Amino acid sequence: MQYITGFEHYREDAGTAVTLGKFDGLHRGHRKLVERIMEHVEREPDLKSVVCFFEMTEFKKMRHLDQKRLMLNEERAIRLEGKVDYLIECPFLSVKEMEAETFIEKILSGLFHARYIVVGENFRFGHDRRGDVAMLAKFQERYGYCLEVIPNEYYGERIVSSTYVKEVMKTGNIDLVNRLLSYPYTIAGTVQKGAGMGREIGYPTMDIYPCQEKILPPNGAYVCKLHVDQEWYQGVCNIGQKPTVSKGGETILSVHLFCYEKKEEANGKAVVLHLYHYLRPEEKFEDVEELKCQIEEDIWEGKRHFLLTMESRRALLESETKKQKKN
Structure with missing residues (x-):
């Protein structure tokens, strides 16, 4: 093209x-x-x-x-x-x-x-x-x-339009946003070196600063995939200002991938993020230990999301195969 x-x-x-x-x-x-x-x-x-x-x-x-x-x-x-x-x-x-x-x-x-x-x-x-x-x-x-x-x-009684997608985006219903788009909501960006707090607490993250013109869903935790090094990796991300470990400021996408071992090599690389499912609003925790417990829960929910998605696809494929055999 x-x-x-x-x-x-x-x-x-x-x-x-x-x-x-x-x-x-x-x-x-x-x-x-x-x-x-x-x-x-x-x-x-x-x-x-x-x-x-x-x-x-x-x-x-x-x-x-x-x-x-x-x-x-x-x-x-x-x-x-x-x-x-x-x-x-x-x-x-x-x-x-x-x-x-x-x-x-x-x-x-x-x-x-x-x-x-x-x-x-x-x-x-x-x-x-x-x-x-x-x-x-x-x-x-x-x-x-x-x-x-x-x-x-149409989606139901509404015309599918950019205006309608933006309305839904404000609610954080990323699942519906993706259905209206017919693909996962996408954010392109570059990985920037962070303070390293994620690695210190056992959950290394990649920090991505989105373009100011890009519409983002409400601050919070989301299930995601990240395309880096020509591969897609499953993970979870937080959109917001990291209130527990920072004083706020710019909106940051902090992404933790389940199976990516080269986080330090990712700095400066162009990446593409897909959002799949809203988990919870962003919140400030009392201490780092409480934050770690919540991250563990987010990761569990993220893995569960992808497992259920895979099982749903497998069930759909089996159903279609049975129909073809009958015909």
Whole structure:
């Protein structure tokens, strides 16, 4: 996959299947759009798949809006790597004043040579958001593309949207967040050397300082996995300020892995964290011994979570195998 910032750096001459949006979180609804353009490329190998996302940071700064995001740009690239041909970052301010039909003519047709345009039913674009799916449908014949409008994805009675995911995130229900996203909530970062308190009490941790723009669930303990040294390791993590052993300050992700023996070698390494399950709120303990007892309980609960998950998958596989034999 090629990650390109700005339309001026896109040089592909082939026709494309393209989808557009903010794609904050790449939730289940977004996934349907991406999968659809991938299907077009599978059927027509001469096409290129393009995901074009509008980068809103500068616009939000200018409007003094909340800049917190479910997904950082590098995390989006990690999620789409190996799936699409191009991930295009379009600074929203560069197209904010462009008339909707001009966007169709200059960008979708002229630049992307779009043969298929895949969008959600609420997609809007162009100056004052005047462009919509009706306009895209109207100009199909003139500009030679086929429009596909993908219906909203629902979870119960709610439309799956970045706004809904953010609402759930505030409650700490990471299990539901993951169901809405269709993958574990992801935080990319770099391991930084800590004070070594975890090793002193028998539970070494890796400290990760998340980007300030990254939306985090409430402070507390979570079941997690960490990708480091090209392997995934199970563990538990605390999100917060370590109130028992520090005076507070920045939010830190302190990760303890069950079976990782090279913690000291991890400093400075880029890692990817997956959150799976909320265990408890962060709290300040009376002393280190009380903290150690709680960490032991967290580790037990974390291992239990992964064991139950594995058993559930095994039971599902056995059930599916029995059904196939009957058929």
